[in-house]
Amino acid sequence: MPFLVPVSPDCGKPQQLNRVVGGEDSTDAQWPWIVSILKNGSHHCAGSLLTNRWVVTAAHCFRSNIDKPSQFSVLLGAWKLGNPGPRSQKVGIAWVLPHPKYSSKERTHADIALVRLEHPIHFSERILPICLPDSSVRLPPNTDCWIAGWGSIQDGVPLPHPQTLQKLKVPIIDSELCKSLYWRGAGQEAITEDMLCAGYLEGERDACLGDSGGPLMCQVDDHWLLSGIISWGEGCAERNRPGVYTSLLAHRSWVQRIVQGVQLRGHLADSGNTGSS
Template sequence: MGARGKTLVPLLVVVATAGMALQSTYLQMDPEKPELQEPDLLSVGGDDAELGRWPWQGSLRVWGNHLCGATLLNRRWVLTAAHCFQKDNVPFDWTVQFGELTSRPSLWNLQAYSNRYQIEDIFLSPKYLERYPNDIALLKLSSPVTYNNFIQPICLLNSTYKFENRTDCWVTGWGAIGEDESLPSPNTLQEVQVAIINNSMCNHMYKKPDFRTNIWGDMVCAGTPEGGKDACFGDSGGPLVCDQDTVWYQVGVVSWGIGCGRPNRPGVYTNISHHYNWIQSTMIRNGLLRPDPVPLLLFLTLAWASSLMRPA
């Protein structure tokens, strides 16, 4: 998986010439690499994932093209990064794909298209101001997701303190595999193991030698001091996960970075625990699950038919 960007300039939706797919990019104004960059964010130092290993992983798509990662929370709700919608926040334009290893399924893969869900509503964090911090968004789906062996939700915690300094967490995505190297065909989901880095250490690393930025309280860093393992362009919105007693929890949402996999430049993620209450309240306020009208209509029809059969 690759690293994202230099300065924390959010990902843009780039509409290329006809026939070219949209790309998720971080505009990087990097003092270490002064030219403006628009690379595709991917997983650096990763490996091909196996089908079903990360069943909550989604491919967030605008007009059918992969742009960001996403995570399934339950049958109707998905978690991702707010900056993915900076250029297009019309729900109708967006879908999310689950249960596939590739971000570019064949047109003949009917199963893949049956597991592609329309977005009904987009909820950005009310504290998000088009840049970091608070880079988090909830998506409500138009129809409930069907669970199977390859599609399952992730768990959340209101505190991720227990995962501090863990060295065996994972980030997944279809982003670039290097700053100048996009994910090759067949565009298989990548996984890379990373260490959680506490914010004090991360702040220290980002201020060497003369780069100045702040790691906010709602952020969490992951990677390695020597670099080489990171998320990258195209991974934005995807999950940083850790397991505890065989249960997997999402710790962070891929947000920003300086380059991909650079030494002393770990990836920066939105810390889930800082937004846990907002996530819960937003889902409850807007309906965790909307009842399926078909069973209700069937019940009413049967009740009506039964009433007609009663003796006068």
């Protein structure tokens, strides 16, 4: 009996079928919302599927190519990039909407972009949307979240064929501590209010080149939430240089304004808030 996926499936819940630095292979369909953004046919960045028409990624993935969507396409439902298989789907990009506060000239805040697909995709057990965190969600330091991607396995070393999606558990790092690690002197705030830091101060495990735009995923109750977008760091897996992520807690309302049908989840038990935000 084939698995039937509803037209608008519940977000953030894989329907399991029975290299990130220091990471490990993921299993097939473990993260069915992760997409590969291809530039001229080659893996360029990752992104996360929000609905059947929208992907969210990092704005810096498009830098000077915002007005050239035809160079890009999106590969959904792939696990091994080198052998995506017949169940994957490839779709063109209609247009890219970077956050209005993003500046491509400097490493900056608001490193988030929404990608409109050329046509709606079909959901399957390999292609499902992820949830956004609602206003009840807090991510205290040491919360364990996960990143995944097809990026380099260390600086200058691409993920070898067949390029199996890598995953890595990363704890959230206290924002004040992260600010101090990346401190550049007065008036040069490297870590802004809309950034999250996660990873390991000792280095050795981190996101790397080619992982940009992919998800920082945290499980709240039984849903996976898109808490952040892989944005930047200094080097890959270097000591006291944890990964820096664009926070979806900070940009959720902007995404909600544009993306019809994006699903929010969280737990409202401790917030006293009964309505959805």
